[in-house]
Amino acid sequence: MLADTTIRPARESDRASLVRIWERSVSATHHFLTRADIERLRPLVAEELHGNSMDLWILVNANDAPLGFIGIVNDEIEALFLDPAVHRCGGGRRLVAHVQSLRGGALTVDVNEQNDAARAFYESLGFGVVGRSELDDAGRPFPLLHLRRPPPSVFQPRKRS
Numbered sequence: 001m002l003a004d005t006t007i008r009p010a011r012e013s014d015r016a017s018l019v020r021i022w023e024r025s026v027s028a029t030h031h032f033l034t035r036a037d038i039e040r041l042r043p044l045v046a047e048e049l050h051g052n053s054m055d056l057w058i059l060v061n062a063n064d065a066p067l068g069f070i071g072i073v074n075d076e077i078e079a080l081f082l083d084p085a086v087h088r089c090g091g092g093r094r095l096v097a098h099v100q101s102l103r104g105g106a107l108t109v110d111v112n113e114q115n116d117a118a119r120a121f122y123e124s125l126g127f128g129v130v131g132r133s134e135l136d137d138a139g140r141p142f143p144l145l146h147l148r149r150p151p152p153s154v155f156q157p158r159k160r161s
Helices: 012-029 035-050 093-102 116-124
Strands: 006-009 055-060 066-073 074-082 107-112 128-133 144-149
Touching: 006 012, 006 093, 012 055, 012 066, 012 116, 055 093, 066 093, 074 093, 093 107, 107 116, 116 144
Parallel strands: 074 107
Antiparallel strands: 006 055, 055 066, 066 074, 107 144, 128 144
16 A cells, blocks of 8 residues: 655645644544544644644655655654554554664654554564653643664674575
């Protein structure tokens, strides 16, 4: 399903699509949020996605339609959302690998403690829990787990002959 996809930088014209992807993804995965929570968050997310605080990379299909995106600031993954139609198809893994290739060093990410699928996803990529916060960044009672993945090893094991 993701064979004819590419990753490219976000454009201003992508921003509304990214908010819609965020909302569909959060509705499908963040079961601890109410509909009212999502409604309150939407304008904040839209503002963040329309700003220039993150480097945004988009996974697009062969028709250049966005399927998902990742936002990164320095070595911190600030956002990673995929349209539910492409969940579990490798898009998230590709987006993380893409930003890893750009940054080269360790990566960090915060995930909601109640989002077991996100934690399992990041742990499958080599991230480990390094801390916890009782409240999210806005002071809401949604505990966060702080995860970190060490930099890629410069050591390559020799192949056996």
